[in-house]
Amino acid sequence: MPKSPANTARSKRAGSQLTPDAIIEASLRIAARGSEDAFTVRRLGEELGADPTAIYRHFRDKDELLLSVADRTLGEVLDSIPEGLDWKGRIRALADGSLAVALKYPVVGSAMASRTTRRPNEFRVVELILGAVMEAGLEGAEAALHYRMVADSLLAYVGQQAAYFLFDAEARAADESAWTREYRLVDPRAFPNITRLSTELAEVADEQIFEATVGALISAIEKRAETLRGA
Amino acid sequence: MPKSPANTARSKRAGSQLTPDAIIEASLRIAARGSEDAFTVRRLGEELGADPTAIYRHFRDKDELLLSVADRTLGEVLDSIPEGLDWKGRIRALADGSLAVALKYPVVGSAMASRTTRRPNEFRVVELILGAVMEAGLEGAEAALHYRMVADSLLAYVGQQAAYFLFDAEARAADESAWTREYRLVDPRAFPNITRLSTELAEVADEQIFEATVGALISAIEKRAETLRGA
DNA sequence: ACCTGAACACCGTTCAAGT
DNA sequence: ACCTGAACACCGTTCAAGT
Numbered sequence: 409m410p411k412s413p414a415n416t417a418r419s420k421r422a423g424s425q426l427t428p429d430a431i432i433e434a435s436l437r438i439a440a441r442g443s444e445d446a447f448t449v450r451r452l453g454e455e456l457g458a459d460p461t462a463i464y465r466h467f468r469d470k471d472e473l474l475l476s477v478a479d480r481t482l483g484e485v486l487d488s489i490p491e492g493l494d495w496k497g498r499i500r501a502l503a504d505g506s507l508a509v510a511l512k513y514p515v516v517g518s519a520m521a522s523r524t525t526r527r528p529n530e531f532r533v534v535e536l537i538l539g540a541v542m543e544a545g546l547e548g549a550e551a552a553l554h555y556r557m558v559a560d561s562l563l564a565y566v567g568q569q570a571a572y573f574l575f576d577a578e579a580r581a582a583d584e585s586a587w588t589r590e591y592r593l594v595d596p597r598a599f600p601n602i603t604r605l606s607t608e609l610a611e612v613a614d615e616q617i618f619e620a621t622v623g624a625l626i627s628a629i630e631k632r633a634e635t636l637r638g639a
Numbered sequence: 640m641p642k643s644p645a646n647t648a649r650s651k652r653a654g655s656q657l658t659p660d661a662i663i664e665a666s667l668r669i670a671a672r673g674s675e676d677a678f679t680v681r682r683l684g685e686e687l688g689a690d691p692t693a694i695y696r697h698f699r700d701k702d703e704l705l706l707s708v709a710d711r712t713l714g715e716v717l718d719s720i721p722e723g724l725d726w727k728g729r730i731r732a733l734a735d736g737s738l739a740v741a742l743k744y745p746v747v748g749s750a751m752a753s754r755t756t757r758r759p760n761e762f763r764v765v766e767l768i769l770g771a772v773m774e775a776g777l778e779g780a781e782a783a784l785h786y787r788m789v790a791d792s793l794l795a796y797v798g799q800q801a802a803y804f805l806f807d808a809e810a811r812a813a814d815e816s817a818w819t820r821e822y823r824l825v826d827p828r829a830f831p832n833i834t835r836l837s838t839e840l841a842e843v844a845d846e847q848i849f850e851a852t853v854g855a856l857i858s859a860i861e862k863r864a865e866t867l868r869g870a
Numbered sequence: 871a872c873c874t875g876a877a878c879a880c881c882g883t884t885c886a887a888g889t
Numbered sequence: 890a891c892c893t894g895a896a897c898a899c900c901g902t903t904c905a906a907g908t
Contacts, residue, residue, distance in 0.1 A: 426872080449901060459874050461902075470901065471810070518753075521795075522802040524814045526821050531830055534822075538832035552839035557851045561796060564752075568795035571753040579702070583755045590757045591765075599762055601769035608783035620788045620859065627862060628855035657891080680882060690893050692883075701882065 426458055428466045428476070435477045439513040443574050447515045477513075478520040479527035485509045486532055495540040496626050502536060503562055503622045510570040518574055521567020534559070545633030554629050561625060565618070657689055659697045659707070666708045670744040674805050678746045708744075709751040710758035716740045717763055726771040727857050733767060734793055734853045741801040749805055752798020765790070776864030785860050792856060796849070 434455040438447050445451060449470060453460030467473040488505040489498065510517025524530065534555070541554045572580065587610040596603040665686040669678050676682060680701060684691030698704040719736040720729065741748025755761065765786070772785045803811065818841040827834040 446900095448899090450899090461875080461904095462873050464902070465872060522749075522799045524817050526814075526817045531822075531825055531833060535830045535832050538836060542832060548836070549839045549842065552836050552843050553847055553851060555836075555840070556843045556848045557855065560799070560848055561792065561852050561855075564795040564799035565792060567799065568753045568791070583757075586755050586757045591762075594762055599766045601766050601773060602762065605769060605779070605783050605786075608780045609786070611780065612783050612787045616784055617787045617791055620784060621792050624788065624792075624855045624859035627859060628851065631858060677881095679880090681880090692885095692894080693892050695883070696891060 426456065426462055426466060431456065431463055431466055431473065432477050432480055435473065436480065436513060439515045442514050443576055474519055475525045475527065478516050479525045479529045481509050481513050481516050482529035482533055486529060495543040498536060498540050499558065499626055500622060506562055506566045507569060507618060510566040511573055514570040514573040517570030518567055521563050541629055544629050545637060546629065550632060550636065554632065558625050565621060657687065657693055657697060662687065662694055662697055662704065663708050663711055666704065667711065667744060670746045673745050674807055705750055706756045706758065709747050710756045710760045712740050712744050712747050713760035713764060717760060726774040729767060729771050730789065730857055731853060737793055737797045738800060738849060741797040742804055745801040745804040748801030749798055752794050772860055775860045776868060777860065781863060785863065789856050796852060
Protein backbone atom coordinates (compact mmCIF):
# COMPACT_ATOMS: atom_id res chain seq x y z
CA MET A 409 0.00 0.00 0.00
CA PRO A 410 2.78 2.56 0.39
CA LYS A 411 2.78 3.18 -3.35
CA SER A 412 1.31 6.68 -3.62
CA PRO A 413 3.04 8.65 -0.85
CA ALA A 414 1.15 11.90 -1.18
CA ASN A 415 -2.15 12.63 -2.85
CA THR A 416 -1.47 16.30 -3.19
CA ALA A 417 -1.97 17.96 -6.56
CA ARG A 418 -4.62 15.52 -7.75
CA SER A 419 -7.55 15.73 -10.12
CA LYS A 420 -5.96 17.54 -12.98
CA ARG A 421 -8.26 15.50 -15.13
CA ALA A 422 -11.34 13.58 -14.08
CA GLY A 423 -10.79 9.89 -14.70
CA SER A 424 -7.06 9.78 -15.11
CA GLN A 425 -5.94 9.59 -11.50
CA LEU A 426 -4.16 6.30 -12.02
CA THR A 427 -3.42 3.96 -9.14
CA PRO A 428 -2.96 0.18 -9.12
CA ASP A 429 -6.33 -0.11 -7.41
CA ALA A 430 -8.13 2.00 -9.99
CA ILE A 431 -6.59 -0.10 -12.75
CA ILE A 432 -7.63 -3.34 -11.05
CA GLU A 433 -11.17 -2.06 -10.62
CA ALA A 434 -11.42 -0.97 -14.23
CA SER A 435 -10.15 -4.43 -15.22
CA LEU A 436 -12.86 -6.07 -13.17
CA ARG A 437 -15.51 -3.91 -14.80
CA ILE A 438 -14.31 -4.97 -18.25
CA ALA A 439 -13.96 -8.61 -17.21
CA ALA A 440 -17.52 -8.62 -15.88
CA ARG A 441 -18.78 -7.86 -19.38
CA GLY A 442 -17.69 -11.33 -20.45
CA SER A 443 -17.50 -11.93 -24.16
CA GLU A 444 -19.15 -8.60 -24.87
CA ASP A 445 -15.96 -6.69 -24.33
CA ALA A 446 -12.41 -7.89 -24.95
CA PHE A 447 -10.01 -7.40 -22.09
CA THR A 448 -7.24 -5.55 -23.91
CA VAL A 449 -4.78 -2.91 -22.81
CA ARG A 450 -6.36 -0.45 -25.21
CA ARG A 451 -9.84 -1.13 -23.85
CA LEU A 452 -8.50 -0.68 -20.34
CA GLY A 453 -7.09 2.70 -21.32
CA GLU A 454 -10.53 3.77 -22.56
CA GLU A 455 -12.19 2.57 -19.36
CA LEU A 456 -9.70 4.59 -17.32
CA GLY A 457 -9.88 7.66 -19.54
CA ALA A 458 -6.13 7.46 -19.96
CA ASP A 459 -3.62 6.45 -22.55
CA PRO A 460 -3.44 2.65 -22.77
CA THR A 461 0.28 2.56 -22.13
CA ALA A 462 -0.03 4.47 -18.86
CA ILE A 463 -0.78 1.12 -17.24
CA TYR A 464 2.82 0.07 -17.64
CA ARG A 465 3.79 2.65 -15.07
CA HIS A 466 1.96 0.57 -12.45
CA PHE A 467 2.28 -3.02 -13.63
CA ARG A 468 5.25 -4.67 -15.29
CA ASP A 469 3.05 -6.26 -17.93
CA LYS A 470 -0.46 -7.51 -18.58
CA ASP A 471 0.27 -10.81 -16.90
CA GLU A 472 1.22 -9.13 -13.63
CA LEU A 473 -1.96 -7.06 -13.78
CA LEU A 474 -4.01 -10.18 -14.41
CA LEU A 475 -2.41 -11.88 -11.42
CA SER A 476 -3.39 -8.94 -9.21
CA VAL A 477 -6.90 -8.88 -10.62
CA ALA A 478 -7.17 -12.61 -10.03
CA ASP A 479 -6.13 -12.26 -6.42
CA ARG A 480 -8.84 -9.66 -5.98
CA THR A 481 -11.48 -12.05 -7.33
CA LEU A 482 -10.16 -14.72 -4.96
CA GLY A 483 -11.00 -12.26 -2.20
CA GLU A 484 -14.57 -12.19 -3.48
CA VAL A 485 -14.67 -15.97 -3.32
CA LEU A 486 -13.39 -16.02 0.25
CA ASP A 487 -15.88 -13.37 1.35
CA SER A 488 -18.72 -15.53 0.04
CA ILE A 489 -17.88 -18.42 2.38
CA PRO A 490 -19.98 -18.34 5.57
CA GLU A 491 -18.51 -18.94 9.03
CA GLY A 492 -19.11 -22.04 11.09
CA LEU A 493 -19.22 -24.68 8.38
CA ASP A 494 -17.67 -28.12 8.82
CA TRP A 495 -14.91 -29.21 6.45
CA LYS A 496 -17.22 -30.55 3.78
CA GLY A 497 -19.33 -27.43 3.88
CA ARG A 498 -16.26 -25.23 3.53
CA ILE A 499 -15.02 -27.14 0.50
CA ARG A 500 -18.44 -27.03 -1.09
CA ALA A 501 -18.78 -23.31 -0.39
CA LEU A 502 -15.33 -22.70 -1.85
CA ALA A 503 -16.23 -24.70 -4.94
CA ASP A 504 -19.54 -22.91 -5.46
CA GLY A 505 -18.00 -19.51 -4.80
CA SER A 506 -15.12 -20.18 -7.19
CA LEU A 507 -17.47 -21.18 -9.97
CA ALA A 508 -19.72 -18.18 -9.42
CA VAL A 509 -16.84 -15.71 -9.42
CA ALA A 510 -15.13 -17.37 -12.38
CA LEU A 511 -18.35 -17.04 -14.39
CA LYS A 512 -18.74 -13.44 -13.23
CA TYR A 513 -15.25 -12.58 -14.54
CA PRO A 514 -14.69 -15.22 -17.22
CA VAL A 515 -11.47 -13.77 -18.69
CA VAL A 516 -9.88 -13.89 -15.28
CA GLY A 517 -11.16 -17.34 -14.38
CA SER A 518 -10.07 -18.72 -17.71
CA ALA A 519 -6.60 -17.15 -17.74
CA MET A 520 -5.81 -18.12 -14.18
CA ALA A 521 -6.78 -21.81 -14.36
CA SER A 522 -3.18 -22.89 -14.73
CA ARG A 523 -1.55 -20.16 -12.68
CA THR A 524 -0.56 -19.38 -9.16
CA THR A 525 -1.05 -15.78 -8.07
CA ARG A 526 1.35 -16.05 -5.10
CA ARG A 527 -0.57 -13.20 -3.55
CA PRO A 528 -2.34 -12.75 -0.18
CA ASN A 529 -5.75 -14.18 -0.99
CA GLU A 530 -4.26 -17.26 -2.55
CA PHE A 531 -2.55 -17.97 0.77
CA ARG A 532 -5.93 -17.71 2.47
CA VAL A 533 -7.47 -20.23 0.06
CA VAL A 534 -4.60 -22.65 0.60
CA GLU A 535 -4.96 -22.27 4.36
CA LEU A 536 -8.70 -22.93 4.09
CA ILE A 537 -8.35 -26.12 2.04
CA LEU A 538 -5.52 -27.40 4.20
CA GLY A 539 -7.63 -26.75 7.29
CA ALA A 540 -10.50 -28.70 5.74
CA VAL A 541 -8.47 -31.77 4.77
CA MET A 542 -6.81 -31.80 8.20
CA GLU A 543 -10.18 -31.54 9.93
CA ALA A 544 -11.19 -34.52 7.79
CA GLY A 545 -8.36 -36.47 9.37
CA LEU A 546 -5.44 -36.20 6.97
CA GLU A 547 -2.00 -34.97 7.92
CA GLY A 548 1.51 -34.48 6.55
CA ALA A 549 2.11 -35.62 3.00
CA GLU A 550 -1.46 -36.96 2.73
CA ALA A 551 -2.91 -33.57 3.62
CA ALA A 552 -0.59 -31.84 1.14
CA LEU A 553 -1.48 -34.26 -1.64
CA HIS A 554 -5.21 -33.94 -1.12
CA TYR A 555 -4.94 -30.18 -0.89
CA ARG A 556 -3.32 -30.21 -4.33
CA MET A 557 -5.96 -32.58 -5.69
CA VAL A 558 -8.78 -30.30 -4.56
CA ALA A 559 -7.08 -27.06 -5.59
CA ASP A 560 -5.91 -28.21 -9.01
CA SER A 561 -9.14 -30.00 -9.91
CA LEU A 562 -11.32 -27.13 -8.81
CA LEU A 563 -9.21 -24.53 -10.58
CA ALA A 564 -9.12 -26.58 -13.76
CA TYR A 565 -12.83 -27.28 -13.79
CA VAL A 566 -13.84 -23.73 -12.98
CA GLY A 567 -11.36 -22.32 -15.49
CA GLN A 568 -12.74 -24.60 -18.17
CA GLN A 569 -16.28 -23.41 -17.50
CA ALA A 570 -15.12 -19.80 -17.62
CA ALA A 571 -13.31 -20.33 -20.92
CA TYR A 572 -16.43 -21.90 -22.36
CA PHE A 573 -18.48 -18.93 -21.20
CA LEU A 574 -16.10 -16.68 -23.06
CA PHE A 575 -16.97 -18.04 -26.48
CA ASP A 576 -19.22 -16.03 -28.63
CA ALA A 577 -22.79 -17.24 -28.72
CA GLU A 578 -22.40 -18.99 -32.09
CA ALA A 579 -19.50 -21.24 -31.17
CA ARG A 580 -21.23 -22.12 -27.91
CA ALA A 581 -24.47 -23.00 -29.62
CA ALA A 582 -22.62 -25.33 -32.00
CA ASP A 583 -21.00 -27.12 -29.09
CA GLU A 584 -24.24 -27.43 -27.17
CA SER A 585 -26.35 -28.66 -30.03
CA ALA A 586 -23.89 -31.49 -30.55
CA TRP A 587 -25.69 -33.53 -27.90
CA THR A 588 -29.05 -33.01 -29.48
CA ARG A 589 -27.80 -33.27 -33.06
CA GLU A 590 -24.56 -35.04 -34.00
CA TYR A 591 -24.75 -37.47 -31.11
CA ARG A 592 -28.25 -38.55 -32.04
CA LEU A 593 -27.18 -39.38 -35.57
CA VAL A 594 -24.25 -41.71 -34.93
CA ASP A 595 -24.16 -45.21 -36.39
CA PRO A 596 -25.96 -47.44 -33.83
CA ARG A 597 -23.75 -50.43 -34.61
CA ALA A 598 -20.48 -48.57 -34.18
CA PHE A 599 -21.69 -46.58 -31.17
CA PRO A 600 -24.32 -48.60 -29.29
CA ASN A 601 -23.79 -46.86 -25.94
CA ILE A 602 -24.13 -43.36 -27.39
CA THR A 603 -27.25 -44.46 -29.25
CA ARG A 604 -28.77 -45.95 -26.15
CA LEU A 605 -28.06 -42.93 -23.97
CA SER A 606 -28.40 -40.05 -26.43
CA THR A 607 -31.47 -38.64 -24.69
CA GLU A 608 -29.93 -38.84 -21.23
CA LEU A 609 -26.69 -37.31 -22.46
CA ALA A 610 -28.53 -34.26 -23.75
CA GLU A 611 -30.33 -33.82 -20.45
CA VAL A 612 -27.41 -33.71 -18.02
CA ALA A 613 -27.28 -30.29 -16.36
CA ASP A 614 -24.03 -28.43 -15.65
CA GLU A 615 -24.90 -28.07 -11.97
CA GLN A 616 -25.26 -31.83 -11.59
CA ILE A 617 -21.85 -32.40 -13.13
CA PHE A 618 -20.18 -29.89 -10.85
CA GLU A 619 -21.94 -31.33 -7.81
CA ALA A 620 -20.83 -34.85 -8.76
CA THR A 621 -17.23 -33.73 -9.28
CA VAL A 622 -17.00 -31.87 -5.98
CA GLY A 623 -18.69 -34.81 -4.28
CA ALA A 624 -16.08 -37.16 -5.73
CA LEU A 625 -13.26 -35.04 -4.32
CA ILE A 626 -14.86 -34.89 -0.87
CA SER A 627 -15.50 -38.64 -0.85
CA ALA A 628 -11.91 -39.32 -1.80
CA ILE A 629 -10.67 -37.32 1.18
CA GLU A 630 -13.14 -39.03 3.49
CA LYS A 631 -12.21 -42.47 2.27
CA ARG A 632 -8.48 -41.84 2.64
CA ALA A 633 -8.99 -40.54 6.17
CA GLU A 634 -10.98 -43.65 7.10
CA THR A 635 -8.32 -45.95 5.71
CA LEU A 636 -5.62 -44.14 7.69
CA ARG A 637 -7.68 -44.25 10.88
CA GLY A 638 -8.10 -47.99 10.39
CA ALA A 639 -4.36 -48.57 10.04
CA MET B 640 -12.29 -38.11 -47.72
CA PRO B 641 -13.71 -37.30 -51.18
CA LYS B 642 -12.10 -33.85 -51.04
CA SER B 643 -9.34 -34.10 -53.67
CA PRO B 644 -10.95 -35.92 -56.62
CA ALA B 645 -7.90 -36.34 -58.82
CA ASN B 646 -4.23 -36.12 -58.02
CA THR B 647 -3.17 -35.45 -61.58
CA ALA B 648 -0.91 -32.49 -62.30
CA ARG B 649 0.80 -32.52 -58.92
CA SER B 650 4.23 -31.52 -57.65
CA LYS B 651 4.62 -28.21 -59.40
CA ARG B 652 6.56 -27.21 -56.31
CA ALA B 653 8.03 -29.46 -53.64
CA GLY B 654 6.29 -28.74 -50.34
CA SER B 655 3.24 -26.88 -51.53
CA GLN B 656 0.94 -29.78 -52.36
CA LEU B 657 -1.71 -28.63 -49.93
CA THR B 658 -4.30 -31.03 -48.57
CA PRO B 659 -6.23 -30.95 -45.29
CA ASP B 660 -4.11 -33.87 -44.11
CA ALA B 661 -0.82 -32.19 -44.93
CA ILE B 662 -1.97 -29.09 -43.06
CA ILE B 663 -3.01 -31.12 -40.02
CA GLU B 664 0.33 -32.92 -39.99
CA ALA B 665 2.27 -29.68 -40.25
CA SER B 666 0.17 -28.35 -37.38
CA LEU B 667 1.05 -31.36 -35.25
CA ARG B 668 4.74 -30.87 -35.99
CA ILE B 669 4.55 -27.26 -34.83
CA ALA B 670 2.40 -28.16 -31.82
CA ALA B 671 4.92 -30.81 -30.76
CA ARG B 672 7.54 -28.09 -30.37
CA GLY B 673 5.62 -26.74 -27.41
CA SER B 674 6.54 -23.28 -26.25
CA GLU B 675 9.55 -23.23 -28.58
CA ASP B 676 7.43 -22.40 -31.57
CA ALA B 677 4.20 -20.44 -31.64
CA PHE B 678 1.32 -22.09 -33.47
CA THR B 679 0.40 -19.25 -35.83
CA VAL B 680 -0.99 -19.22 -39.32
CA ARG B 681 2.20 -17.60 -40.57
CA ARG B 682 4.37 -20.25 -38.95
CA LEU B 683 2.15 -22.91 -40.47
CA GLY B 684 2.68 -21.38 -43.89
CA GLU B 685 6.44 -21.60 -43.42
CA GLU B 686 6.20 -25.23 -42.30
CA LEU B 687 4.19 -26.04 -45.41
CA GLY B 688 6.37 -24.01 -47.75
CA ALA B 689 3.27 -22.13 -48.86
CA ASP B 690 1.68 -18.78 -48.36
CA PRO B 691 0.10 -18.60 -44.90
CA THR B 692 -3.30 -17.68 -46.28
CA ALA B 693 -3.46 -20.77 -48.48
CA ILE B 694 -4.76 -22.62 -45.43
CA TYR B 695 -8.07 -20.81 -45.70
CA ARG B 696 -8.75 -22.74 -48.86
CA HIS B 697 -9.01 -25.93 -46.79
CA PHE B 698 -10.29 -24.77 -43.40
CA ARG B 699 -12.85 -22.09 -42.66
CA ASP B 700 -10.68 -20.59 -39.95
CA LYS B 701 -8.00 -21.44 -37.42
CA ASP B 702 -10.56 -22.77 -34.97
CA GLU B 703 -11.85 -25.34 -37.44
CA LEU B 704 -8.29 -26.43 -38.17
CA LEU B 705 -7.60 -26.76 -34.46
CA LEU B 706 -10.71 -28.88 -34.03
CA SER B 707 -9.50 -31.24 -36.76
CA VAL B 708 -6.02 -31.36 -35.29
CA ALA B 709 -7.51 -32.10 -31.88
CA ASP B 710 -9.53 -34.98 -33.23
CA ARG B 711 -6.37 -36.41 -34.72
CA THR B 712 -4.63 -36.28 -31.33
CA LEU B 713 -7.67 -37.98 -29.79
CA GLY B 714 -6.95 -40.80 -32.24
CA GLU B 715 -3.46 -41.07 -30.78
CA VAL B 716 -4.96 -41.31 -27.32
CA LEU B 717 -7.34 -44.08 -28.37
CA ASP B 718 -4.58 -46.03 -30.08
CA SER B 719 -2.58 -46.02 -26.86
CA ILE B 720 -5.28 -47.89 -24.93
CA PRO B 721 -4.64 -51.64 -24.82
CA GLU B 722 -7.36 -54.22 -25.43
CA GLY B 723 -8.86 -56.41 -22.75
CA LEU B 724 -8.83 -54.04 -19.78
CA ASP B 725 -11.64 -53.89 -17.26
CA TRP B 726 -13.57 -50.64 -16.84
CA LYS B 727 -11.20 -49.15 -14.29
CA GLY B 728 -8.20 -50.02 -16.42
CA ARG B 729 -9.80 -48.43 -19.46
CA ILE B 730 -10.50 -45.18 -17.63
CA ARG B 731 -7.00 -45.10 -16.21
CA ALA B 732 -5.49 -45.80 -19.63
CA LEU B 733 -7.63 -43.08 -21.17
CA ALA B 734 -6.55 -40.64 -18.46
CA ASP B 735 -2.86 -41.46 -18.81
CA GLY B 736 -3.03 -41.37 -22.60
CA SER B 737 -4.87 -38.05 -22.59
CA LEU B 738 -2.30 -36.46 -20.34
CA ALA B 739 0.60 -37.81 -22.37
CA VAL B 740 -0.84 -36.61 -25.66
CA ALA B 741 -1.87 -33.23 -24.23
CA LEU B 742 1.69 -32.69 -23.02
CA LYS B 743 3.05 -33.82 -26.38
CA TYR B 744 0.93 -31.21 -28.21
CA PRO B 745 0.37 -28.60 -25.50
CA VAL B 746 -1.22 -25.92 -27.72
CA VAL B 747 -3.85 -28.41 -28.79
CA GLY B 748 -4.47 -29.80 -25.32
CA SER B 749 -4.76 -26.36 -23.88
CA ALA B 750 -7.04 -24.91 -26.55
CA MET B 751 -9.39 -27.88 -26.57
CA ALA B 752 -9.96 -28.16 -22.82
CA SER B 753 -13.30 -26.40 -23.05
CA ARG B 754 -14.31 -27.56 -26.51
CA THR B 755 -16.11 -30.37 -28.22
CA THR B 756 -14.65 -31.48 -31.53
CA ARG B 757 -17.83 -33.24 -32.69
CA ARG B 758 -15.63 -35.39 -34.88
CA PRO B 759 -15.19 -39.17 -35.25
CA ASN B 760 -12.59 -39.84 -32.58
CA GLU B 761 -14.52 -37.88 -30.02
CA PHE B 762 -17.44 -40.25 -30.56
CA ARG B 763 -15.10 -43.16 -29.89
CA VAL B 764 -13.95 -41.62 -26.61
CA VAL B 765 -17.53 -41.01 -25.51
CA GLU B 766 -18.43 -44.59 -26.41
CA LEU B 767 -15.44 -45.85 -24.42
CA ILE B 768 -16.27 -43.89 -21.25
CA LEU B 769 -19.97 -44.78 -21.48
CA GLY B 770 -19.03 -48.45 -21.85
CA ALA B 771 -16.85 -48.20 -18.77
CA VAL B 772 -19.43 -46.57 -16.51
CA MET B 773 -22.07 -49.05 -17.68
CA GLU B 774 -19.75 -51.98 -17.02
CA ALA B 775 -19.32 -50.48 -13.55
CA GLY B 776 -23.06 -50.84 -13.09
CA LEU B 777 -24.54 -47.47 -13.93
CA GLU B 778 -27.29 -46.92 -16.45
CA GLY B 779 -29.56 -44.26 -17.92
CA ALA B 780 -29.25 -40.78 -16.47
CA GLU B 781 -26.69 -41.98 -13.93
CA ALA B 782 -24.43 -43.32 -16.64
CA ALA B 783 -24.79 -40.10 -18.63
CA LEU B 784 -24.01 -37.94 -15.60
CA HIS B 785 -20.93 -39.92 -14.64
CA TYR B 786 -19.74 -39.93 -18.22
CA ARG B 787 -19.86 -36.13 -18.17
CA MET B 788 -18.10 -36.00 -14.81
CA VAL B 789 -15.22 -38.13 -16.09
CA ALA B 790 -14.97 -36.43 -19.48
CA ASP B 791 -15.19 -32.85 -18.23
CA SER B 792 -12.87 -33.36 -15.28
CA LEU B 793 -10.27 -35.17 -17.31
CA LEU B 794 -10.36 -32.66 -20.14
CA ALA B 795 -10.13 -29.76 -17.72
CA TYR B 796 -7.27 -31.23 -15.74
CA VAL B 797 -5.29 -32.30 -18.77
CA GLY B 798 -5.90 -28.98 -20.51
CA GLN B 799 -4.70 -27.12 -17.46
CA GLN B 800 -1.48 -29.13 -17.39
CA ALA B 801 -0.97 -28.49 -21.08
CA ALA B 802 -1.52 -24.76 -20.66
CA TYR B 803 1.00 -24.72 -17.85
CA PHE B 804 3.51 -26.54 -20.02
CA LEU B 805 3.09 -23.84 -22.61
CA PHE B 806 4.52 -21.10 -20.45
CA ASP B 807 8.01 -20.01 -21.08
CA ALA B 808 10.55 -21.37 -18.66
CA GLU B 809 10.73 -18.17 -16.62
CA ALA B 810 7.06 -17.88 -15.77
CA ARG B 811 6.98 -21.56 -14.90
CA ALA B 812 9.99 -21.30 -12.64
CA ALA B 813 8.34 -18.42 -10.76
CA ASP B 814 5.21 -20.48 -10.21
CA GLU B 815 7.12 -23.53 -9.09
CA SER B 816 9.45 -21.77 -6.73
CA ALA B 817 6.40 -20.39 -4.92
CA TRP B 818 6.16 -23.57 -2.86
CA THR B 819 9.77 -23.46 -1.82
CA ARG B 820 9.89 -19.68 -1.40
CA GLU B 821 6.80 -17.57 -0.80
CA TYR B 822 4.93 -20.34 0.97
CA ARG B 823 7.77 -20.91 3.40
CA LEU B 824 7.82 -17.27 4.40
CA VAL B 825 4.18 -16.72 5.35
CA ASP B 826 3.22 -15.42 8.78
CA PRO B 827 2.90 -18.54 11.00
CA ARG B 828 0.12 -17.00 13.09
CA ALA B 829 -2.05 -16.05 10.12
CA PHE B 830 -1.31 -19.26 8.20
CA PRO B 831 -0.57 -22.08 10.66
CA ASN B 832 -1.52 -24.89 8.27
CA ILE B 833 0.69 -23.62 5.47
CA THR B 834 3.55 -23.18 7.92
CA ARG B 835 3.13 -26.68 9.28
CA LEU B 836 2.96 -28.33 5.85
CA SER B 837 5.28 -26.15 3.79
CA THR B 838 7.81 -28.93 3.31
CA GLU B 839 5.20 -31.50 2.31
CA LEU B 840 3.51 -29.03 -0.04
CA ALA B 841 6.76 -28.52 -1.94
CA GLU B 842 7.25 -32.25 -2.29
CA VAL B 843 3.96 -33.31 -3.87
CA ALA B 844 4.61 -34.72 -7.35
CA ASP B 845 2.36 -34.03 -10.34
CA GLU B 846 1.92 -37.74 -11.01
CA GLN B 847 0.58 -38.31 -7.51
CA ILE B 848 -1.97 -35.54 -7.93
CA PHE B 849 -3.20 -36.91 -11.24
CA GLU B 850 -3.38 -40.43 -9.84
CA ALA B 851 -5.38 -39.19 -6.84
CA THR B 852 -7.77 -37.24 -9.07
CA VAL B 853 -8.42 -40.14 -11.44
CA GLY B 854 -8.78 -42.44 -8.44
CA ALA B 855 -11.39 -40.11 -6.96
CA LEU B 856 -13.44 -40.24 -10.18
CA ILE B 857 -13.27 -44.03 -10.35
CA SER B 858 -14.24 -44.39 -6.69
CA ALA B 859 -17.19 -42.08 -7.18
CA ILE B 860 -18.50 -44.28 -10.00
CA GLU B 861 -17.93 -47.42 -7.94
CA LYS B 862 -19.65 -46.00 -4.91
CA ARG B 863 -22.67 -44.83 -6.88
CA ALA B 864 -23.01 -48.24 -8.54
CA GLU B 865 -22.90 -49.95 -5.13
CA THR B 866 -25.56 -47.64 -3.74
CA LEU B 867 -27.82 -48.34 -6.70
CA ARG B 868 -27.29 -52.09 -6.44
CA GLY B 869 -28.27 -51.91 -2.79
CA ALA B 870 -31.51 -50.07 -3.53
C1' DA C 871 7.02 11.62 -11.33
C1' DC C 872 3.78 10.38 -14.25
C1' DC C 873 1.27 10.36 -18.76
C1' DT C 874 1.22 10.61 -23.94
C1' DG C 875 1.56 9.02 -28.52
C1' DA C 876 4.15 7.36 -32.21
C1' DA C 877 6.14 3.22 -33.41
C1' DC C 878 7.41 -1.81 -33.53
C1' DA C 879 6.73 -6.50 -34.04
C1' DC C 880 3.39 -9.27 -33.98
C1' DC C 881 -1.68 -11.56 -34.67
C1' DG C 882 -6.00 -13.79 -37.80
C1' DT C 883 -8.41 -12.94 -41.88
C1' DT C 884 -10.17 -10.93 -46.50
C1' DC C 885 -9.91 -10.26 -51.23
C1' DA C 886 -8.33 -9.01 -55.72
C1' DA C 887 -4.85 -10.72 -58.59
C1' DG C 888 -2.23 -14.21 -60.50
C1' DT C 889 -1.36 -19.20 -62.57
C1' DA D 890 -9.23 -24.70 -58.89
C1' DC D 891 -5.92 -23.35 -56.09
C1' DC D 892 -2.18 -20.23 -54.38
C1' DT D 893 -0.18 -15.50 -53.68
C1' DG D 894 0.55 -11.18 -51.52
C1' DA D 895 -0.98 -6.80 -50.27
C1' DA D 896 -3.90 -5.00 -46.99
C1' DC D 897 -6.95 -4.49 -42.83
C1' DA D 898 -8.07 -4.40 -38.20
C1' DC D 899 -6.38 -5.85 -34.46
C1' DC D 900 -2.82 -7.29 -30.43
C1' DG D 901 1.06 -6.20 -26.24
C1' DT D 902 4.88 -3.40 -25.41
C1' DT D 903 8.85 0.15 -25.84
C1' DC D 904 10.63 4.59 -25.67
C1' DA D 905 11.40 9.36 -26.60
C1' DA D 906 8.85 13.35 -25.75
C1' DG D 907 5.95 16.07 -23.20
C1' DT D 908 3.96 18.19 -18.61
